[in-house]
Amino acid sequence: MNSTINNIDKSNVINAINKGDINSKNNKNIIIEVKNLSKLYGANKVPAFEMMKNGTGKGEVAKKFGVTVAVNDISFEVERGKIFVLIGLSGSGKSTVVRCLNMLQKPTSGDILFEGKSILNFNKTELLNFRRYKVSMVFQNFGLMSHRNVLENVAYGLEVRGAKLEERTNKAMEMIEMVGLKGWEYKDVSQLSGGMRQRVGIARALANDPDVLLMDEPFSALDPLVRSDMQFELLSIQKKLNKTVVFITHDINEAFKLGDLVGIMKDGQLIQIDTPEGMSSNPANKYVENFINSADKAQIYSVKHIMLTPSCLIHSRDGVNNALKQMRVHGVSSAYVISEDMEFVGVLPLDNAVKVKAGEMSFNDSIIRDLPVTTEDTLISDLLPVAATARYPIAVVNEKNKLRGIVSKASVLSSLV
Amino acid sequence: MPKWFIEFPKEISFNIKDFIDEFINYLVVNWDAFFDGIKSFLKGFLNGIGYFIDRIPWWLLILLVFFLTWKMSGKVGRALLYSALLFSIGAMGLWPLMNTTLTVIVASVIISVIIGFPIGVLVASSNSLNAIMRPVLDFMQTMPAFVYLIPAAMLLGLGNVPAVIATTTYALPPLIRLTSHGIRQVDVEVTEAATAFGSTKWQALYKVQIPQALPTIMTGLNQTIMMAISMVVTCSMIGTTGLGQEVLISINRLETGRGFSAGISIVIMAIIIDRLTQGIIKKREVGNE
Numbered sequence: 001m002n003s004t005i006n007n008i009d010k011s012n013v014i015n016a017i018n019k020g021d022i023n024s025k026n027n028k029n030i031i032i033e034v035k036n037l038s039k040l041y042g043a044n045k046v047p048a049f050e051m052m053k054n055g056t057g058k059g060e061v062a063k064k065f066g067v068t069v070a071v072n073d074i075s076f077e078v079e080r081g082k083i084f085v086l087i088g089l090s091g092s093g094k095s096t097v098v099r100c101l102n103m104l105q106k107p108t109s110g111d112i113l114f115e116g117k118s119i120l121n122f123n124k125t126e127l128l129n130f131r132r133y134k135v136s137m138v139f140q141n142f143g144l145m146s147h148r149n150v151l152e153n154v155a156y157g158l159e160v161r162g163a164k165l166e167e168r169t170n171k172a173m174e175m176i177e178m179v180g181l182k183g184w185e186y187k188d189v190s191q192l193s194g195g196m197r198q199r200v201g202i203a204r205a206l207a208n209d210p211d212v213l214l215m216d217e218p219f220s221a222l223d224p225l226v227r228s229d230m231q232f233e234l235l236s237i238q239k240k241l242n243k244t245v246v247f248i249t250h251d252i253n254e255a256f257k258l259g260d261l262v263g264i265m266k267d268g269q270l271i272q273i274d275t276p277e278g279m280s281s282n283p284a285n286k287y288v289e290n291f292i293n294s295a296d297k298a299q300i301y302s303v304k305h306i307m308l309t310p311s312c313l314i315h316s317r318d319g320v321n322n323a324l325k326q327m328r329v330h331g332v333s334s335a336y337v338i339s340e341d342m343e344f345v346g347v348l349p350l351d352n353a354v355k356v357k358a359g360e361m362s363f364n365d366s367i368i369r370d371l372p373v374t375t376e377d378t379l380i381s382d383l384l385p386v387a388a389t390a391r392y393p394i395a396v397v398n399e400k401n402k403l404r405g406i407v408s409k410a411s412v413l414s415s416l417v
Numbered sequence: 418m419p420k421w422f423i424e425f426p427k428e429i430s431f432n433i434k435d436f437i438d439e440f441i442n443y444l445v446v447n448w449d450a451f452f453d454g455i456k457s458f459l460k461g462f463l464n465g466i467g468y469f470i471d472r473i474p475w476w477l478l479i480l481l482v483f484f485l486t487w488k489m490s491g492k493v494g495r496a497l498l499y500s501a502l503l504f505s506i507g508a509m510g511l512w513p514l515m516n517t518t519l520t521v522i523v524a525s526v527i528i529s530v531i532i533g534f535p536i537g538v539l540v541a542s543s544n545s546l547n548a549i550m551r552p553v554l555d556f557m558q559t560m561p562a563f564v565y566l567i568p569a570a571m572l573l574g575l576g577n578v579p580a581v582i583a584t585t586t587y588a589l590p591p592l593i594r595l596t597s598h599g600i601r602q603v604d605v606e607v608t609e610a611a612t613a614f615g616s617t618k619w620q621a622l623y624k625v626q627i628p629q630a631l632p633t634i635m636t637g638l639n640q641t642i643m644m645a646i647s648m649v650v651t652c653s654m655i656g657t658t659g660l661g662q663e664v665l666i667s668i669n670r671l672e673t674g675r676g677f678s679a680g681i682s683i684v685i686m687a688i689i690i691d692r693l694t695q696g697i698i699k700k701r702e703v704g705n706e
Binding site: 099102104128129130131132133135136137139140141142143144145146147148156157159160161204208214 | 604607609610615617620624625628629
């Protein structure tokens with residue numbers, strides 16, 4: 001199995017896979033090791049598992065003993081500081097796997113090593129401490145406690161491990177600010193939108209400062225626009241804090257966007273583990289290939305799925321002082337200039353604005369006018385060549401040239417697999 | 418056609434009557450000291466609550482109902498109506514009797530909560546316990562309320578003390594049922610989250626599950642209170658004083674007016690208590706939306 005080959009360019013990866021000369025374990029920092037994990041549900045799971053071990057097929061065993069085989073003999077490793085994505089359709093067992101990693105579900109057989117120690121052998125206290133300090137979890141439907149406000153939700157993990165009120169408030173405040181919910185600390189969870197609720201979920205998971213974040217389809221309940229925002233946010237948070245993430249999804253785009261390593265599951269088995277690059281170029285079988293192709297079909301993303309509202313807008317009648325103030329407030333280096341009727345005029349870059357202020361340039365000349373624009377329904381694949389060369393986020397206009405939003409180069413590129 | 422084909426044959430019989438009678442007699446004879454202990458404890462408990470309730474000035478109670486209703490519903494009109502209704506109980510000359518009845522109800526509800534809430538929590542945590550408790554609760558709830566009076570009176574004598582036991586027995590099931598139901602229906606992910614962040618079972622219970630289940634538990638409490646009130650008249654048959662006794666006397670003497678006065682007072686009490694507890698539940702639910 002080819003684990004964790006990252007930051008090597010594509011051809012090297014493929015070569016490595018082809019040759020099979022994967023680095024030995026010693027060179028890698030493995031944080032979680034899953035060995036031959038199986039999970040069966042049902043009253044007769046023990047004899048059923050014995051029979052399966054002796055080579056009887058899963059379907060036959062399930063029929064004979066009335067058990068469900070959720071996870072069937074899977075093994076993988078997760079390297080510290082990486083994002084490991086498990087992808088599969090519903091019922092493929094991926095959620096069960098992630099629940100075994102913090103023992104919300106007890107494996108029927110196999111072993112899970114965390115930093116070399118088997119978590120299956122943990123006693124009560126060890127397990128509590130493992131959950132309190134080492135792993136935390138983000139849930140598909142957020143799993144927030146409606147009787148607690150945002151702050152109390154985020155502080156929950158610290159609270160149960162006995163942190164002092166002041167300490168946990170400070171830490172929770174810090175996390176709330178990091179996920180961009182400053183000012184919402186004392187709001188009820190019910191007052192938040194789906195995206196904001198999941199930010200609370202992520203803040204709660206991070207507040208414990210765990211080594212590993214387990215994320216069970218965290219963005220599946222969100223609408224596409226919010227989802228890509230959150231994916232981006234997760235990536236930046238992960239880079240910043242250098243957490244290990246085990247991420248569950250059924251969306252191949254999401255998997256390829258986020259994953260350093262992607263494992264694809266079907267009927268409780270792991271079919272292939274590879275980098276997104278490796279998996280695209282070397283799908284293990286037809287199933288994987290179809291899965292990846294379905295991604296391309298789903299890839300009919302158009303501009304409206306990724307466009308943002310420009311934070312810094314000025315009117316053409318405005319002066320340069322307002323423009324500078326707006327840019328400073330929003331912390332950006334260019335402002336979008338619109339006419340009275342919301343028509344897109346152009347972009348005023350910061351350096352030009354400064355020149356106008358110094359009297360070296362007229363306000364009218366400082367606006368860059370002949371910029372490429374796009375429409376909401378443009379496919380992202382068509383926008384790609386424009387985006388690649390654009391100096392500023394591209395303005396999205398409607399048929400009457402009215403400004404609808406902007407598309408940044410980063411969001412165009414990150415929306416692609 | 419033989420006779421046994423239509424009529425139930427007399428030859429086939431078994432008697433649970435004698436068994437139950439013997440059992441109760443056994444308790445009366447051999448557990449005398451135990452029941453005396455319960456009796457004196459309950460008597461003290463009742464007297465304590467009665468002492469407190471009797472010392473609430475009538476106008477203070479009316480004001481309290483006014484402000485609570487006003488705060489709950491935000492409607493001055495409703496608050497005025499409820500206080501006027503309460504006032505009319507006093508005007509009918511039934512205030513002391515209402516206090517007595519209230520004492521029995523409060524005592525029964527407190528005991529119901531002390532017994533029912535922990536049982537409900539336990540039942541929620543165990544499927545097998547749930548399977549055992551379900552028919553027991555069904556039995557308790559469908560049994561005609563009068564039947565509880567007989568053993569209660571035999572073991573604890575006449576008066577308000579057996580009334581508390583009979584009322585508690587009758588009013589207990591909804592609290593147990595809804596406490597258990599409330600805890601069981603807490604969102605799976607929320608319970609999982611509590612566990613995943615390293616809560617002990619106890620922490621998960623009191624920090625997450627019980628607060629999340631509180632609206633349902635409060636509904637159970639509301640039903641328990643309502644059933645306790647409905648038991649008041651029934652209990653007068655074993656010598657419980659208060660409004661119920663007033664109704665019973667009216668029946669015996671065929672005094673319609675007197676019966677209705679007491680009956681209306683019970684209705685007023687029920688309405689006010691129901692609306693106030695419902696108000697608390699609604700307030701919580703709005704907060705949880």
